Amino acid sequence: GDSVTQMEGPVTLSEEAFLTINCTYTATGYPSLFWYVQYPGEGLQLLLKATKADDKGSNKGFEATYRKETTSFHLEKGSVQVSDSAVYFCALSSQGGSEKLVFGKGTKLTVNP
């Protein structure tokens, strides 16, 4: 079945450092890909998405490019802030039907001042 694999955390960075969180997926067909963020004590918020190969999703300085050839959707940010500290989830949804999401296990990011 469909699955998502994220790099293990936790990740600890200093403010203004470069961030990469790796995500690869296994799916039949052409899924849509997502990054969700979960701040402490809160629910999930959509960060960005891409619906077809070579699409780049971007939001709040974060970017991820849908790479079909490597089945990857790595999250990047050029300069992280303390307020970016959260858990980041990569997810996919298969086309058609319920379009339910399949999530990775999440990567906890802590940014120190």
Add this chain to the structure above:
Amino acid sequence: DTGVSQDPRHKITKRGQNVTFRCDPISEHNRLYWYRQTLGQGPEFLTYFQNEAQLEKSRLLSDRFSAERPKGSFSTLEIQRTEQGDSAMYLCASSSQLSGNTIYFGEGSWLTVV
């Protein structure tokens, strides 16, 4: 606030008791989802409604779990005879074709079974 609303946000219950969670989706979203999230894990799909019809259920949804969406608007998730392993956050989400099928989540309902 027009987001997905869940109630209660926190529930502590004794093993063997029944609990019910309510979800109010974003207005006019015809799709509604329930997920379960345990500590250190990503959310896991439980069930999905399109309008009032429950169209998909995960094998994670044992016979102690039941979900309804009687009028195609709000939904309830009931857990009967709770077990300690049911302790988790229960997330509700909604979507529609009008929202580009993007799934929006509520803040979750934390369940602790003691």
